[in-house]
Amino acid sequence: MKPMSTPAPVRLLMIEDDARLAHMVVDYLGQSGFAVTHAGDGEAGLEQLPLVQPELVILDLMMPGIDGLEVCRRIRSLPDGLARIPVLMLTAKGDPMDRIIGLELGADDYLPKPFEPRELLARVRAVLRRRGEPGQPANKSTPTLRFGSLEIDRDARTVQVGETVCDLTSYQFDLLVAMAERAGRVLTRDQIMEAVRGRELEAFDRSIDVHIGRIRNAIEADSKDPKRILTVRGVGYVFAKQQD
Known part of the structure; x- marks a missing residue:
């Protein structure tokens, strides 16, 4: 009898210049079955995107060099497969204008800093559910x-x-x-x-x-x-x- 194969972990890409926060998120989401790649700035994140082929991008808004809004804009201008990757944007608490701009540029959801890791995990799972988790069959009974x-x-x-x-x-x-x-x-x-x-x-x-x-x-x-x-x-x- 062949052993059951273990499903591959869902790949995430986190683009965040706060190394301490990123380390915490990578560890926490890793314990929940996600494979998280960290990029320390916008340029590095855009370079990693086609290599990692993530199911979701966690994107910080405030970063040196290319900020999160520009990274989001560039992601949405990429070829179809990459352009459709969901983006969860991390924003400064109490700054609704940044959230609105991020949503206008194509972010799927946002989470104000500081945040509880459990809420980040819940948001990640919610976005993936809306998109359709990798490996899950489509509901063929659903009409157009x-x-x-x-x-x-x-x-x-x-x-x-x-x-x-x-x-x-x-x-x-x-x-x-x-x-x-x-x-x-x-x-x-x-x-x-x-x-x-x-x-x-x-x-x-x-x-x-x-x-x-x-x-x-x-x-x-x-x-x-x-x-x-x-x-x-x-x-x-x-x-x-x-x-x-």
Whole structure:
């Protein structure tokens, strides 16, 4: 009888100039079954990216030389396979503008410093779940969602409008699916975030609006006059049932 093979650990790349913090994270996530490669600055991180081929990048925002925003921008401009790697951005606590800019550049999630290692682990696992953990079979029973020319393939995790493939992060894809599954229902920001992330929004957090804006840019003919995702003033958003 052949021994059961041990699944390969999920590869992560951490780009962080704080060596002490990085060492702690590498050890902690390593104990949870992840293989974490550390790069001490943005240049080194971009060099390591094609070599490591990580399932997720943990990216510090404030670094000397190339900062995290520029690294995120460059990752999203790489060829398809690398450009779609989820990015979890580490930001300074109490600086919402940096978080908003990071999300606009394509970060999938963020975590303010200082943070508890357990929360980082939970965020990493949540992002990977949304993307689909490596080696996990797709749910073939899940149908494709269609609204006029908009097609959302939950198995392939792709979105198309006509023949045009839309560029969304893994978090934005799940946000779109959560709203499309509830088409016609008015949802508050808290309800949308709860459906996607499994936890309530922090009271000051308006990042959901940033993500909605990026989704509109991708799927709407005119993002300033949206027909698919409508704003309900004072309440939240509704995904329209009837579309083109």
